[in-house]
Amino acid sequence: MIPADRWRGYWPAATTPFAQDGRLDLTMWREQLDLYQELGVHGVLVNGSSGEWYAQTSQERRDVARVACEHVNGAFPVVVGVSGFTPDTVIDLGRAALADGADGILFTPPPYARPTEDEIYHFYREVAEAVDGPTMVYNWPRGTAVNMSTDLLERLVALPQVVSVKDSTPEYGEHLDTLARLGSRSVFFANYITRLGIGVMDQLGGQGSIEGGALAAQHGVPFFEAYWKGEIDVARVHADRYDAQQSDMIGYNFVGLHGSQISQIKAAMRMLGQPGGWPRRPLRDLDEHAVAGLRIVLERHGLL
Template identity: 40%
Template sequence: MNRDSVDWSGYLPAVTTPFTEDGELDLAAWREQLDWLLAERMDGIIVAGTTGEWFSLSEPERAELFRTAADQAAGRVPVLGGATAYTPGEAIRHATAARAAGLSGVLLTPPPYLVPSRREIVAFYRTVSAAVDIPICVYNWPRGTGVDLDVALLTELAGIDTVVAVKNSTPDFGSFVRGLIALGERVRYFGIPTNDTGIALLTKLGGDGLMGAGGVLGADHPGFFRAVAAGDLDTARQLGARDRVLMDAWFGADYGARFGNAPAILKYALRRRGVPGGHVRPPLLPLTADEQKRVADTLDSLGL
C-alpha cells in the first residue's frame, strides 16, 4: 500500500462520542451528529480518536461506534477508526473491528504514556500491520504520547506495508515541513494549517489536508481546502481565519486545551450549535460556567 491506495484528503474531523449526562453511550445522538457532519460536507470522519475519548471506551463500545459510523456514512466519505491502545494486541483487536465494520482505515499513535523507544515504536506498528490488512495513518501527537516522531522515524514507519498516511501534530513546525518534503510523495500527509502558511504549503509543496477536531464550524472547515484546490484563495483566507479564531481561543501550540479539556470544549460548542455532541465521561469533567462563557463568546464572535 501507499498514498494512492486511499482517497483521504481535505478536512477529516476527529469527532466527539456522545455520552448522556449519566455517562451512557448515546447511539441515537451519534447518528444525528454523523448526519449533521455529512450534511456539512466533511471530507471524512475519524471515530474514537482523542476527541472521541477512546481512553474511556470499552472494546465493544468502540466496535459499535465503528459499525454505526460505517452504516451512517454508507460509503459517502472515508471513515477511519481510532485504534490507539497500550499494547499491540489491543490495537490489533481495534483494527480488526474497524476492518470488519468496513472502515477505510485506522488512526494509530505509538502507545501513550509508556514513552516507547524508537525500536519499540517500529516494532509496534510492524506488528499491527502484519496482523490486520487495513490502511494505517500514523498519528504523531507528542502531547499525548510523550514522544515526538522525527522525520527519520516517520520515514521508517512510512515503509511499513499498510502505512498510507501520517497525521503530524508536532509542535515543531520545522519538523512538520521537513516531514512533508520527505514523505509527501509516499504517504498522505495531514496537519496543514488553515492560514496563509497552509495555502503556501498546499500550493508549493503539497500536503493532503487536516485531521482536525470536532468539526464545530461545519462546512467552513472543508471549505478552506476546497477553495484552495479551486484557486479561490480569498475565500480560503476568509474561511481559514474563522478556524484560526476558534483554534487560538481554545487551544495552545501543542494542541492542548487552554482551559477545561478539549472534548468538553468541543461538545459544549456543538450543543450550543444544536448538534448532539454529548457530554464527557469521567475522568473528564464538564466545563465550568466561566469556561462555558469562553466557548460561547468565541462562537458569538463568529456569528454562530
C-alpha cells in the same frame, strides 16, 4: 473501501456522544454523523483523541466504529482509531473495524510507555503484519509523550500498510521538515487551513486537516474546496476566519483555552444544538465561568 488517494480535505475528529449519566448514546452518534454529512465534510476520524477512546470499553469502541461505517455507508471515508497499550489490543480492534467496513485505521504509539523509536517501529510493524488494511500513523506527542522524528516516520511510511500520517506535533517547523522529505510518499494531515498552509500544500504536499468536533467546519470545508478550484483569494478568507476562531479556543500543543479540550468541544457543540454529548469520567463538564467565556467566543465568530 475508499482508497487513501481520496483521503483529503476537512475531516472532523468526532466526539463520542455520552449521555449526561455517562451512557454511550448511539442514537446521538447517528445524529452527529448526519450533521457531518450536512456540513459537507470530506471524511471522519472515529474513536480518536476527541472520541475519548481511553474512556470506552472494548465493546463500546467496536459498536461506535460499526455504527459509523454502517451509517456513513461510503458517503465519505471513515478511519477508525484503534490505539491501545499493546499490539494485541490494536490488532483486535483493527481487524474488527476493517471487517465492519472502515476505510482505514489509525493508532498512536502506546501511551504512557514512552517507547524508543525502534520500539515504536516494531510496534507498528507487528500490527501491520497482522492487520491487512490501510493505516494512518498518528504522531500525537501530547497524548503519548513521544514525538516521532522524520527518520522514524520515513521507516513507518515504508511499511506497505501505512498510507497516511496525521502529524499533530506542536512543532510546525518539524512537520515541515517531515513533509519536505515524505510528502510525496504518503497522505499527510496537519493544520493547513492557514495562509502558510496554502503555500505548504503547493510546495511540499499535505492533503487535509482533522479538527476536533468540526466547530469550524463552516470555514474548513470551503477552504479546501476553494483551494482545489484554484480560488486562492477565497481560500485565504476562510483560512483567516478559521485561524482566528481556533486561536480563541486552542492554545499551544492543542490545549483548550476554556477547559480540557474535549470538554470544551462538547460544551460548544451543545451550545450550538449539536449532538456532541457530554464528556465521560475522568473528564468533567466545564464550570459556569468557562462556559461564559466559551459563549463569548462563539458569539464573536458568528456561531451564536
